[in-house]
Amino acid sequence: MSAAAIRIDDLVFRWRPAAAPAVRLATLTVDAGKSLFLHGPSGAGKSTLLNLLGGVLQPERGRIEVLGQALGDLPAARRDAFRADHLGFIFQQFNLLPWLSTLDNVLLPCRFSQRRAQRAGDPAAEARRLLAALDLDAAVHSAPAGQLSVGQQQRVAAARALIGRPEIVIADEPTSALDAARQDAFIDLLLGEARAAGSTVVFVSHDLRLAAHFDASFALAGESPT
Amino acid sequence: MSAWLRLALASAWNRRLSLGLTLLSVILAATLLLSVERIRQAARDSFAQSVSGSDLVVGARTSPVQLVLYSVFRLGEATNNLDWASYRKIAADPAIAWSVPLSLGDSHRGYSVLGTTPEYFVHFHYGDRQPLVFADGAAFAGIFDAVLGAEVAGRLGYRVGDHITLSHGDGGLPGMEHDDKPFTVVGILAPTGTPVDRTVHVGLAAIEAIHLDWIGGAPVPGFNIGAEVVQKFDLTPKTITAFLVGLHQRAEVFRIQRRINQFADEPLLAVMPGVALDQLWQTVGVVERALQAVSWLVLAVGLAGLMATMLAGLDQRRREMAILRSLGAGPRHILGLLLLESGLVSLLGCLLGLAAVSLLAGTGGQMLAAFGLAALPLAPSPAEWQLLAAVLVCGLLVGLLPAWRAYRLSLADGLIPRS
Numbered sequence: 001m002s003a004a005a006i007r008i009d010d011l012v013f014r015w016r017p018a019a020a021p022a023v024r025l026a027t028l029t030v031d032a033g034k035s036l037f038l039h040g041p042s043g044a045g046k047s048t049l050l051n052l053l054g055g056v057l058q059p060e061r062g063r064i065e066v067l068g069q070a071l072g073d074l075p076a077a078r079r080d081a082f083r084a085d086h087l088g089f090i091f092q093q094f095n096l097l098p099w100l101s102t103l104d105n106v107l108l109p110c111r112f113s114q115r116r117a118q119r120a121g122d123p124a125a126e127a128r129r130l131l132a133a134l135d136l137d138a139a140v141h142s143a144p145a146g147q148l149s150v151g152q153q154q155r156v157a158a159a160r161a162l163i164g165r166p167e168i169v170i171a172d173e174p175t176s177a178l179d180a181a182r183q184d185a186f187i188d189l190l191l192g193e194a195r196a197a198g199s200t201v202v203f204v205s206h207d208l209r210l211a212a213h214f215d216a217s218f219a220l221a222g223e224s225p226t
Numbered sequence: 227m228s229a230w231l232r233l234a235l236a237s238a239w240n241r242r243l244s245l246g247l248t249l250l251s252v253i254l255a256a257t258l259l260l261s262v263e264r265i266r267q268a269a270r271d272s273f274a275q276s277v278s279g280s281d282l283v284v285g286a287r288t289s290p291v292q293l294v295l296y297s298v299f300r301l302g303e304a305t306n307n308l309d310w311a312s313y314r315k316i317a318a319d320p321a322i323a324w325s326v327p328l329s330l331g332d333s334h335r336g337y338s339v340l341g342t343t344p345e346y347f348v349h350f351h352y353g354d355r356q357p358l359v360f361a362d363g364a365a366f367a368g369i370f371d372a373v374l375g376a377e378v379a380g381r382l383g384y385r386v387g388d389h390i391t392l393s394h395g396d397g398g399l400p401g402m403e404h405d406d407k408p409f410t411v412v413g414i415l416a417p418t419g420t421p422v423d424r425t426v427h428v429g430l431a432a433i434e435a436i437h438l439d440w441i442g443g444a445p446v447p448g449f450n451i452g453a454e455v456v457q458k459f460d461l462t463p464k465t466i467t468a469f470l471v472g473l474h475q476r477a478e479v480f481r482i483q484r485r486i487n488q489f490a491d492e493p494l495l496a497v498m499p500g501v502a503l504d505q506l507w508q509t510v511g512v513v514e515r516a517l518q519a520v521s522w523l524v525l526a527v528g529l530a531g532l533m534a535t536m537l538a539g540l541d542q543r544r545r546e547m548a549i550l551r552s553l554g555a556g557p558r559h560i561l562g563l564l565l566l567e568s569g570l571v572s573l574l575g576c577l578l579g580l581a582a583v584s585l586l587a588g589t590g591g592q593m594l595a596a597f598g599l600a601a602l603p604l605a606p607s608p609a610e611w612q613l614l615a616a617v618l619v620c621g622l623l624v625g626l627l628p629a630w631r632a633y634r635l636s637l638a639d640g641l642i643p644r645s
Contacts, residue, residue: 047642050641051640051641051642054552056551056641057640076556077556080551080554080555080556080559081554083554084553085554087552089552089641091548091549091552091641091642094545095549096549097233097236097237097549098240099237099240100236108553111233111553112230112555113553113554172641172642
């Protein structure tokens with residue numbers, strides 16, 4: 001495995017053959033264990049890039065290596081399994097399955113990935129530890145996730161993304177529904193736990209103010225590559 | 227895979243109200259479809275088995291369906307009778323094991339009166355060659371003895387020992403009563419689910435006796451022969467309406483049938499009851515096909531409801547599907563989950579529908595018996611299993627559209643639903 005968690009070369013993606021490229025990226029490297037702040041205006045292709053990193057979309061041209069594995073070399077089913085084993089995701093909002101309890105939501109990755117379950121040790125205990133570390137009382141652990149506040153839900157999502165110490169955590173505007181004070185607190189908690197787990201973090205946001213928290217930042221500018 | 231299944235079940239449980247209502251409509255549709263099939267089959271069986279064990283039904287020449295209608299179902303009237311002499315001549319054929327004469331034409335309060343011989347109670351079979359059984363009393367022995375079918379006795383409240391009088395014809399005309407010669411009820415038959423239940427049975431001699439002082443279908447004024455003196459007259463009938471024939475060898479049936487149909491003395495018709503009953507059923511089959519069509523339509527409505535519910539739910543579930551994809555689900559899994567859901571709803575609908583039909587058959591059987599239907603079978607027939615399989619396949623097909631749409635959505639959305 002190379003020291004780079006993510007390495008992208010000469011990437012082009014179009015939604016339709018005739019359309020302008022949704023993503024065009026000459027090169028991007030994220031070292032293992034580091035955190036990257038990925039920013040750009042709406043329509044710059046941030047979401048598309050995350051889908052490409054997750055192996056959900058395939059580029060028209062170029063190469064995406066995640067943990068030394070070229071995603072293009074894997075068949076679709078293996079890419080899905082790879083995503084479950086090595087990547088944790090935090091979305092903008094509505095991260096949780098509202099009918100499951102908080103704890104069950106956090107445990108979801110361990111149900112679908114043997115590797116994550118093994119790396120978590122005792123998954124239930126690890127889930128409780130993560131929730132506690134992210135400032136969530138034991139009282140909310142068994143509550144249905146749908147009853148939690150937005151701020152609580154995002155922290156539960158962070159715990160889910162981190163459980164089983166995936167090598168990469170990808171967060172897509174996870175703080176956009178939070179107020180400024182909570183945004184900083186959330187990012188600190190997330191980065192602290194990611195560092196403890198040894199996970200690389202890719203954090204996507206349009207809000208440049210947040211860039212200071214991260215090791216590096218990268219601007220995605222749609223059709224004009226950096 | 228079991229993790230996916232558990233998640234699918236939890237997700238379905240979360241949507242239990244809309245899915246439950248949809249399931250209810252599928253259950254109702256399956257129940258209707260199955261009960262129509264079961265009642266149809268039971269009606270057909272009970273119809274086809276109104277008479278069994280008789281190889282031929284013989285009457286004056288008419289159409290086979292009409293002969294069966296009046297001789298077996300007591301519907302309508304014979305246009306012609308046949309001579310007693312012809313009957314004796316044919317019955318003497320050595321190939322014929324037994325024969326039972328039938329004489330119709332009178333009634334008792336709307337129920338047909340059948341003049342026959344005591345052998346009728348021995349040889350007449352119905353259903354799967356079941357003999358007639360006396361619930362009370364025994365066959366008639368004296369001239370003015372009567373044996374009642376189960377429905378006649380039940381509806382009119384007669385018991386053994388009661389007295390009844392017969393009416394001439396269908397009893398529609400006043401003054402056409404045989405009230406000078408009352409009958410005594412000596413036997414009551416157990417229910418059969420056939421026209422036997424709606425029949426008053428008397429001896430052939432009784433039919434002759436009550437018409438001794440009648441000429442041309444009306445009582446002769448001022449002329450009366452008392453019940454106590456009828457024995458002095460010759461009570462051998464001159465004509466009968468029809469007769470049942472049983473053969474020693476079934477293989478002889480075509481030869482005997484041909485012989486009777488070519489009978490020289492008068493034009494006769496012999497039909498195999500099963501064949502004629504089938505023909506008759508064809509004519510009432512339109513109703514059964516209409517019922518079937520309606521139940522398929524109800525099923526279509528139920529399944530359309532399932533499709534609508536699933537399609538409407540998809541938009542709300544795009545987040546859920548994105549989360550599943552982030553957990554490693556491929557679009558195929560999403561397709562599978564949706565198909566599983568429609569499949570499970572259909573399967574549950576089928577099973578619960580089957581349970582409902584069995585319950586109905588168990589509890590409603592007596593009610594149906596009142597309509598002259600044999601008790602419904604509790605276990606599903608092979609045809610019903612086929613129907614259930616068809617419902618299941620339809621359910622899966624119905625799931626294809628939402629599943630395909632979910633597949634397309636999850637391909638387009640990836641990990642980030644556009645909402």
